Amino acid sequence: MRRFNRFYTNLIGVLRAGLLDSPYSLAEARVLYELAAAPGPALEVADLRHGLDMDAGYLSRILGRLENDGLVVRERSDADARKQRIRLTDAGRAAQGELDERSDAQAAALLATVTETDRRRLIGALDAIESILGGGSASARTVVLRPPGPGDLGWVVQRHGAFYAAEYGWNEQFEAMVARIVADYAESRDPRWDRGWIAEVDGEPVGSIFCVRAGREGEATAKLRLLLVEPKARGLGVGGRLVDECIRFAQRAGYREMVLFTHDVLADARRLYQRAGFVLDSEERKPAYGQDLVHQHWRRIFLNPAR
Missing domain, CATH: 1.10.10.10 (Winged helix-like DNA-binding domain superfamily/Winged helix DNA-binding domain)
Structure with a gap:
């Protein structure tokens, strides 16, 4: 010091x-x-x-x-x-x-001469110093949502694989599925319909979420995908902000509904979806990722879409 x-x-x-x-x-x-x-x-x-x-x-x-x-x-x-x-x-x-x-x-x-990425790291570090030495609480830490940049999509895949293996014992099949979703997003993203966000705290990525089309252009259904919040960022409202931002984009884009796929063991995520107005459509039990899981489909209808 x-x-x-x-x-x-x-x-x-x-x-x-x-x-x-x-x-x-x-x-x-x-x-x-x-x-x-x-x-x-x-x-x-x-x-x-x-x-x-x-x-x-x-x-x-x-x-x-x-x-x-x-x-x-x-x-x-x-x-x-x-x-x-x-x-x-x-x-x-x-x-x-x-x-x-x-x-x-x-x-x-x-x-x-400082790159944009390093500027975010610097600002996050300065915020952290001020919060720690100034007696600030965790709730005062700066949470920033931004579009994915170079290297972020790889981070999304890596953190999903590592996090779900550590927390739930899911095997490499889950990481492979996340990699396919990310690759599809990167290769076919249309900014009118598809959008992703990375959440940062103290200049470090701590979360992600994506909104993508459920089918062909013009279809009215959006998918919420790849919600992730790192354990060290829990309690800061990161998950709620990511879900809210995803829903706002879908409404502005003109989608009439949004769907998502999750599992019953993900209790924290399920509470976020319920608070955001999603309703359970259906569920079924079958093996996946080396575990016996209950697969769930959730849906939210937009009563006043932008288009």
Whole structure:
């Protein structure tokens, strides 16, 4: 952790005499930022000190320098003469605006050579650091739904195979079936009718779902396929978001109904389908994937399709 702190402070130049090649230190620049971001034209000095967790004497010296430079004005509070308020001057707002522009340019330069995939990983890592060190709960973690990218379809096959083998003892026949579904999607996908989503948490894939046509173009039935939520993402609402997004797409595409195929042992998934309005059509018991399973067919009718 200390090594990362040293790396990052060097990377963004906070140890230099002036932040972002400006005349102002990091602390001074942060004071200007907080004043510019304040909801009103002025901020009580006590609130500024509390928000920055800064020593009163140190803050007073910073404000004195900024005041001498004509960037801020200190004045007595109208409500309580014992309290001081601080506000930016026009020159102060101009200086803070220039610091903002330089900070944006620095961030853009740092990310210029970073791929889209690595940017998602970076954002996820930053979210995780903030959540962990800031005392955030699991529910505050960022869940992102996005289209499948390069390598994601292989991940879907691999994770289905590994997950269902570990959780339910299903053999390689199940993984082979998933591979066929994924291959059909990749080879014949029509964006008007077919769509897939990958769920990410902290920049890592943790779930999937697909909406595909049940038959020929123009038929009114969609299939929900390959819903997966990794165990580490349970409790974050990932499964519900994936199912809801899949249903919304199907309705917008003009499907009149959606069907899905599952098994009775998948209790968590079944609860998601029931909450989303699916009704059990039929079921039968027969061996599959090295197990004796109850196969289930579920259906949901769309009362107001888009087309």
